[in-house]
Every structure is written in C-alpha cells, then in structure tokens.
Amino acid sequence: MAVVADELILETRGLTRRFGGLLAVNDVSLALRDGELRALIGPNGAGKTTLINLLSGLMRASGGAIRFGGEDITAWPAARRARAGIARTMQVTAICPALTVLENVWLAAQRSLGRPSALASRSPQVGDRARDCLRLAGIVARAEEPAGSIGHGDQRLLEIAIALALRPRVLLLDEPTAGMSVKESWDIVERLREIRARERLTVLIVEHDMEIVMQLAERITVLHLGQTLAEGTPDEVARDAEVQRVYLGGR
Numbered sequence: 321m322a323v324v325a326d327e328l329i330l331e332t333r334g335l336t337r338r339f340g341g342l343l344a345v346n347d348v349s350l351a352l353r354d355g356e357l358r359a360l361i362g363p364n365g366a367g368k369t370t371l372i373n374l375l376s377g378l379m380r381a382s383g384g385a386i387r388f389g390g391e392d393i394t395a396w397p398a399a400r401r402a403r404a405g406i407a408r409t410m411q412v413t414a415i416c417p418a419l420t421v422l423e424n425v426w427l428a429a430q431r432s433l434g435r436p437s438a439l440a441s442r443s444p445q446v447g448d449r450a451r452d453c454l455r456l457a458g459i460v461a462r463a464e465e466p467a468g469s470i471g472h473g474d475q476r477l478l479e480i481a482i483a484l485a486l487r488p489r490v491l492l493l494d495e496p497t498a499g500m501s502v503k504e505s506w507d508i509v510e511r512l513r514e515i516r517a518r519e520r521l522t523v524l525i526v527e528h529d530m531e532i533v534m535q536l537a538e539r540i541t542v543l544h545l546g547q548t549l550a551e552g553t554p555d556e557v558a559r560d561a562e563v564q565r566v567y568l569g570g571r
Contacts, residue, residue, distance in 0.1 A: 329354045329522050330375065330406070330490050334384035337370055344370040346546035347384070352490070357516060357523045359537035361530070363566065366543040368526045369411055372494050375524070376408045377401040388490070403431075405489035409479045409496055411526075417468025421459060421478055424467050425450040428485035450485060456515050457481035458507070473504035477511065484515065493525040497532065505529060509536055534558065 330352040337345040345367045352358055360368050373379035375386060377398030386394045393401060416424050429449040454460040457477040462470050467478060476496055483491055496512075497505040509532055516523055527533050533540060533554070540557045542550040550560045557563055 327354055328352070328387075329389060330524075331387045332375070332384060333387075335371070335374060335381055335386065336383035337367075337374055337379060338382040343546050345374060348543070348546070348548055350541060350548075352522050352524060354489075354522055355516075355520055357512075357525070357536065357538050359533045359540045360524060360526045360543065361528070361533055361540060362543035362549070365545075367546040368543055369494055370546075371543070372408065372492050372524070372526060376406060376492055402486055402488075405487070406492065407483035407486045407488035407490070408492035409476070409483055409494055411494040411498065413472070413475045413479055415467045415475055415478055415482070417466065419467055420464050421467050421470065421474075422450055422454065422463040424478060425453050425481050425485045428482045429453070432485060432487045453481040453484040456484060456511075456518065458511055473500050473507070476500070476508065480508075480511070480515070484519065488521065490522045490524070493523065493527075495526050495528065497527065497529060505532060512536065 328351050332348055332350045335345055335348045335350070336343065348371060360371065362368055370379065374381050377396055377400070381394060385392060388401070388404060388406060393404070396404075426446060429446045430443070432449070451460055451463065454463055457480050459470075459474050459477050459481065462474060467475065470478070480493070480496065497508050500508070512523065513536070515521065525537070537554060539552065540554055541548060542557060542563050544566050549566065550557055550563050552560070
C-alpha cells in the first residue's frame, strides 16, 4: 500500500461503538498523517482502549468508517489489518512466556516475511529481522531468555519488538508505560523516538502520564465520555479550558 509522506494514512469518520445503551465511542472522527506521533488521552472510561480495539480490528464498529491508506477497512478482521500494516500492543502485556524472547519476535517476523509459522523454519532472513527488532527495542541481550522470566519493563519492550517485526506502517500503543518506574518509562520514550525515526512509523499512543505525553506527542486527541473533547498541539491542549476542567483538574 503506497503512502505519500504527510498524507492521511489512518482515518475514522463518525466511528461509533455501542455496548447496549452505552456509547463507548461516539461519533469520533480522527485523522492521522503518515509519520505522525499522536497521543490519545482522557479520563478512565473515556473510550481510549475501545477506540484502539476498533482501529486494530479486535472489535467491530457499530457505526462509522475506518480508512487506511485511502482504503475502507471497516469490515476487515484484525489479521488482515495486521498484514496490511497496522500493529498494536496491548494494555495487558501479551507474549508467549514459555518461548524465548527471540522466538516471540521470530514468529511475528516469519508472518511478515511470508515464511512457514513453525519455529523449526530457521530462515536467516527471519532471524536477521527478529534480532534487528530486538536491537531496536534495546533487549537483544536477552534474546535467549524465556520471555516469562524477564522483568515487566523488558516484557513491554518485547511486545513493541513483536509489533515491529510485523513491519507496520501504523503502530498503536495502549499504555506502554503502565506499571513501570519513572526510569523505565523514560527509557521507553527514548526507544520510541529512535524506533519512529528509523522505521518512519505513524504512532498512536494511549498514555496517562501527562509529562510523557507533552514531551513525546506532536498532536494530542482528548476523549471524554466516548467523544472527542479537544485536539491540537500539546500547548493548545494544555491551555484548553474544557480539558483542564474534565481531565487535568482545572476549575
């Protein structure tokens, strides 16, 4: 899917998701440009993870449309979206703990390179890609360790490496610093900056730490009660009176 720099790569129009009488995502229109780093913030229950689930295909929309690279993908399942170039991490770390760190990334690299899914298929090309993703994530030294034995921060980095192995155009990160120390959180921020610069990724990140958001994001979308409350640069959002009232604690 050819994408021209700075054009819209991922877009929603009137995206809606209902759970019975609850509108978890309500008429949200979002436009991400190629290479952009966007933060998605809002109070608990604002609809952030639901929106990520809709974009990645883990959840079907009740209404509205999603376009990727100009193509309507609203009805596409998650696997097809991943193959097309939309990868994500989960709010709760999702890895195979019994496999080694390298094997976790190997499986994703095999899929992206069209190789058989069995780990016995030890293609040098797949191995090179897997190790490159581990280097990008900063955990190549842990490649041979069982994934379940490494620390929480390294497991979050492993999940990012797995997503990178799929060769995405868009990376959706759902609270990648959750449960981390301050140092671990800022280490991830630096890794994300390096990864984005090298891979030329569009990144949409859900994050609660406002200091990280203000330092990392180019633009911010604020959700409240399933709707878009505000959107703009970090300075614009920080000055917005409604954002201050419902999210940042202003009066």
